Amino acid sequence: MVCARMVKHLRLPLLLLLLALAAECNSMSKPGKPDKLGCRSPDKETFFCWWTPGSDGGLPTVHRLYYKTEGRETVRQCPDYHTAHSCFFSKTYTSIWVEYTVIVEASNALGNTSSDPLTFDLMDIVKPYAPENVTLVVSIEDNPHLTIQWHTPSNIDTKSGWVTLKNQLRIKPEKSKIWKNYTSDTQTHFTIYNIELGVVYMVEVRCAIDNSAWSEWTNTTFVKVPNFPRTDNSFWILVFSLSLIPLLAAMIILILKRKTVKKYILPPVPAPKIRGVDVQLLKSGRSEDVINAMLLNQRFPVMMPWKDQNEDYLIVSDKETSYLPLEKNKIFILPVAITLDSEVQSKETSEVDRFLKDSESSSEESSDKTKSSQLLTKCPSTNVLNDEKANQLKGVTEKIIQPFGISGYVDIPRHEHTLEADYSQVNEVNGDNILITKKENVPHTLDTQGQEGGVLDDYSRKHSDSVNASIRAKGYIDWVNQKPKNPYVTGHSEIGVCPQLVGCGYVDTFPPPAVI
Amino acid sequence: MPGNIRSVSVVSVALLCLVFCSQPTTLDAAPLCTNAEAGCHVLSLANLFDRVIQHSARMHGISNDLHSEFELYFLPSKNQIGRVSRNCHTSNILTPNGKENAQRMAREELTEVILKLLVAWRDPLWHFHQSMTHFHDFIDFSSNKSLKMSDMVHELRKGVQKVVEKMQMLGILSNSVSSLMSPEAFLASGSAEWRLMKDYELLYCFRRDSNKVQNYLKILKCRIVPEDGC
Numbered sequence: 011m012v013c014a015r016m017v018k019h020l021r022l023p024l025l026l027l028l029l030a031l032a033a034e035c036n037s038m039s040k041p042g043k044p045d046k047l048g049c050r051s052p053d054k055e056t057f058f059c060w061w062t063p064g065s066d067g068g069l070p071t072v073h074r075l076y077y078k079t080e081g082r083e084t085v086r087q088c089p090d091y092h093t094a095h096s097c098f099f100s101k102t103y104t105s106i107w108v109e110y111t112v113i114v115e116a117s118n119a120l121g122n123t124s125s126d127p128l129t130f131d132l133m134d135i136v137k138p139y140a141p142e143n144v145t146l147v148v149s150i151e152d153n154p155h156l157t158i159q160w161h162t163p164s165n166i167d168t169k170s171g172w173v174t175l176k177n178q179l180r181i182k183p184e185k186s187k188i189w190k191n192y193t194s195d196t197q198t199h200f201t202i203y204n205i206e207l208g209v210v211y212m213v214e215v216r217c218a219i220d221n222s223a224w225s226e227w228t229n230t231t232f233v234k235v236p237n238f239p240r241t242d243n244s245f246w247i248l249v250f251s252l253s254l255i256p257l258l259a260a261m262i263i264l265i266l267k268r269k270t271v272k273k274y275i276l277p278p279v280p281a282p283k284i285r286g287v288d289v290q291l292l293k294s295g296r297s298e299d300v301i302n303a304m305l306l307n308q309r310f311p312v313m314m315p316w317k318d319q320n321e322d323y324l325i326v327s328d329k330e331t332s333y334l335p336l337e338k339n340k341i342f343i344l345p346v347a348i349t350l351d352s353e354v355q356s357k358e359t360s361e362v363d364r365f366l367k368d369s370e371s372s373s374e375e376s377s378d379k380t381k382s383s384q385l386l387t388k389c390p391s392t393n394v395l396n397d398e399k400a401n402q403l404k405g406v407t408e409k410i411i412q413p414f415g416i417s418g419y420v421d422i423p424r425h426e427h428t429l430e431a432d433y434s435q436v437n438e439v440n441g442d443n444i445l446i447t448k449k450e451n452v453p454h455t456l457d458t459q460g461q462e463g464g465v466l467d468d469y470s471r472k473h474s475d476s477v478n479a480s481i482r483a484k485g486y487i488d489w490v491n492q493k494p495k496n497p498y499v500t501g502h503s504e505i506g507v508c509p510q511l512v513g514c515g516y517v518d519t520f521p522p523p524a525v526i
Numbered sequence: 527m528p529g530n531i532r533s534v535s536v537v538s539v540a541l542l543c544l545v546f547c548s549q550p551t552t553l554d555a556a557p558l559c560t561n562a563e564a565g566c567h568v569l570s571l572a573n574l575f576d577r578v579i580q581h582s583a584r585m586h587g588i589s590n591d592l593h594s595e596f597e598l599y600f601l602p603s604k605n606q607i608g609r610v611s612r613n614c615h616t617s618n619i620l621t622p623n624g625k626e627n628a629q630r631m632a633r634e635e636l637t638e639v640i641l642k643l644l645v646a647w648r649d650p651l652w653h654f655h656q657s658m659t660h661f662h663d664f665i666d667f668s669s670n671k672s673l674k675m676s677d678m679v680h681e682l683r684k685g686v687q688k689v690v691e692k693m694q695m696l697g698i699l700s701n702s703v704s705s706l707m708s709p710e711a712f713l714a715s716g717s718a719e720w721r722l723m724k725d726y727e728l729l730y731c732f733r734r735d736s737n738k739v740q741n742y743l744k745i746l747k748c749r750i751v752p753e754d755g756c
Contacts, residue, residue: 055625105623107734133737171748171756172625172741221587 038068040121044095044114047128051136053165054173054219056104059088060096061114061125069118080109106132136222139163141177141198141215146233154207154235156181159199160215160228177217178224184210184232210234571692575747578685582743585678586736592671593729599664601726614731616646621738628745634703637690640742641703643735644683651676654728675732682739698750 042064051057063073075088075097088097110132114125141160148156158179166173179200180189194200205211211234214227264271569577619642622628628636655672658665665672693699748756 101624101626107621107623107738131734133734167625169748169752169756170625170629171744172628174744221590 038120041065041067041069041071041116041118041123043123044073044116044125047112047114047125049110049112049128049130049135051104051132052139052163053167054106054132054136055101055167056099057132057135058096058098059112059114059128063095063116064123066116067118067120069120071116071118074115074117075112076115077110077112079105079111104132108132133220133222136219138166138175138217138219138222138225140226140228141217142228144213144215144228144231146211146213146231148205148233148235150207150236150238153203154205156202156205156211156233156235157199158202158213158215162198162217163225166219173219175217175219177215179213179215180227181211181213184212189214205235207235208237571689571696571698572747572751572753574685574689574692575743575751578682578689579740579743579747581678581682581685582736582740585675585682586733586740588671588675588678589729589733589736592668592675593733595668595671596664596726596729599667613727614735615650616643616731616735619643619646622742625745628742629749633693633698633746633749634700636742636746637686637693637699637703640686640739640746641683641690643739644679644686647679647732647735648676648683650728651679651732654725657725686743693750 044061044063046062047059048061049057049059059075061073061075063071073095075091076085077088078085089100089103090098092098108131109129111127111129113127116123116125141162142164144158144160146156146158148154158181160177162168162175166175168175175196177194177196177198177200178191179194180191181202182189183206192200192202210232213231213233214229216225216227218224619639621639621643622631622636631639651672655676658672690699690703694701694703744756
């Protein structure tokens with residue numbers, strides 16, 4: 011019994027002792043000051059406040075919010091603590107254009123601590139929630155454009171005119187760092203036209219009530235702008251590569267056959283070349299071959315053997331040529347192959363004609379035999395050279411030249427039969443009085459002595475351009491001294507004027523020296 | 527002779543008639559032209575409402591700027607605990623302080639409130655501007671907003687009056703409002719109070735009242751002509 015009474019008396023101090031001990035051990039204190047008090051109205055009709063509690067001081071702490079409105083002195087407590095450390099004011103408790111003063115008090119067993127008061131008017135704390143349901147629609151039909159649509163926050167009443175929303179959106183390509191802002195007043199849709207194809211865009215939207223603070227940005231929405239199908243690169247790459255193959259093949263062929271192509275484009279210009287001459291043969295250097303090549307294969311024009319004019323002379327004497335009138339001291343040159351046909355005869359010079367006429371008139375005794383020679387038509391009528399006479403003339407030629415005092419020397423070729431021949435042997439006509447007879451063979455060396463006839467034959471048949479070209483019937487001697495092209499061809503042998511003429515007795519020939 | 531007198535009397539009667547008949551029309555305020563006459567541009571009620579709402583929004587914006595500029599210029603130490611009992615001289619005007627309250631109020635009442643507010647602020651703003659003229663730097667700093675503000679209040683009041691007239695003409699509004707139109711009635715009552723207000727308080731009060739006007743006009747518009755924009 012004594013113990014029970016003792017315990018009773020000791021209960022209170024014991025408790026106090028325990029408490030004191032406990033307090034000393036845990037350092038309990040008043041709660042810390044609630045901090046960061048804030049209030050926000052998302053719709054201009056309600057609002058809520060929040061705070062950050064301080065330390066609780068080790069004891070269970072209770073936070074209370076008290077507010078006071080302008081014009082009313084009563085302090086009221088938060089009508090609704092619907093979440094921890096926040097207070098919600100419904101429409102009933104919300105008034106605009108009145109000043110609120112809000113304070114939060116933390117209290118525990120040891121005391122209370124109040125926060126700083128917050129004074130505000132509702133119109134100053136309006137800040138809406140972010141817009142909802144942002145949708146992006148890309149269209150690349152005609153003009154590529156992006157249509158952005160969104161909804162206003164669900165808690166806002168826009169029908170009454172109490173709230174006027176304005177919106178703002180921002181867009182940027184995914185890889186860019188710079189946002190582009192666009193303002194849309196009350197519309198909840200927006201169209202952007204300057205978009206690039208194949209780029210991913212990021213879009214964010216926010217809104218504001220009247221002139222209040224802007225809401226938060228919405229979550230980023232991504233959209234990819236597709237490329238035009240027809241500008242698909244792979245198609246064009248395929249086309250390009252396929253067209254490249256034949257091009258490459260053509261180039262390879264061209265390179266391989268470049269010589270042929272070069273020949274085709276730039277045909278080779280033929281170098282100068284002598285027909286029948288082999289350049290290689292010339293290069294080999296054998297003179298005989300060269301000479302053969304140069305000369306044998308060539309076709310030289312038919313050449314009459316000719317005589318050096320300086321060396322052949324004719325003596326025209328009066329004795330032999332009785333038909334010649336003494337008064338006539340003319341020197342006559344008759345070309346080798348003169349055709350003394352009647353037609354040709356007419357072309358002769360007047361002097362010859364005159365002479366012939368004279369001779370004609372003067373000589374009637376001419377034999378008819380010489381007609382066959384047809385050297386001078388007129389001649390035969392008068393002084394036709396007959397064969398005997400020709401022979402005689404030949405013999406005359408062998409004789410030593412007897413100077414003839416009256417006239418000069420005439421170098422006249424002789425010819426006989428072939429002049430009787432028909433014109434089938436004539437190769438060409440060169441000049442008025444000249445007929446070039448055909449002769450393919452190279453004239454051989456002439457032996458004036460023993461082969462006069464042959465020579466004469468040859469003479470008659472051959473033709474020397476040089477001789478004929480220079481002979482004029484005008485009565486002068488002009489033998490062109492020309493080298494024989496063929497060394498085998500001798501020059502002319504004795505030159506006989508038309509045998510008929512000789513036979514006619516006009517001239518007498520010198521025995522021509524052999525000309526080689 | 528009698529013929530002459532007769533004609534003269536007829537003419538004089540006609541003239542008198544013309545004079546008297548035309549007078550009533552001139553005595554009244556010039557009505558808004560209802561016919562599409564040349565040179566008379568008819569505005570719809572919705573257009574008028576939009577105009578005054580825009581005007582009021584601009585006015586509120588200026589008052590808001592001026593208030594913060596004043597605070598910045600004259601009162602850099604912002605923390606004034608227990609700042610004010612807002613003794614605005616318009617406190618006696620009963621104004622709805624919420625959306626539902628404003629919607630529940632009758633059109634005429636709401637219109638009256640708007641007009642009362644606008645009328646009540648004409649003189650105080652003018653005097654405020656006058657008192658600010660000594661502070662040339664502040665005037666430059668604020669780009670002479672005080673003058674703009676006082677002008678705007680005046681213009682807005684006239685605009686709202688136009689709207690009221692139109693509404694009354696259309697029969698939307700009863701004619702009971704017109705009796706309160708004269709500004710002298712407002713000035714007479716409580717006119718001295720505003721002189722006691724400090725300038726800073728005055729600016730705060732006007733900022734709030736301009737916001738009230740703007741919101742009331744919007745509510746009114748969306749109730750009367752609920753077209754797009756509400």
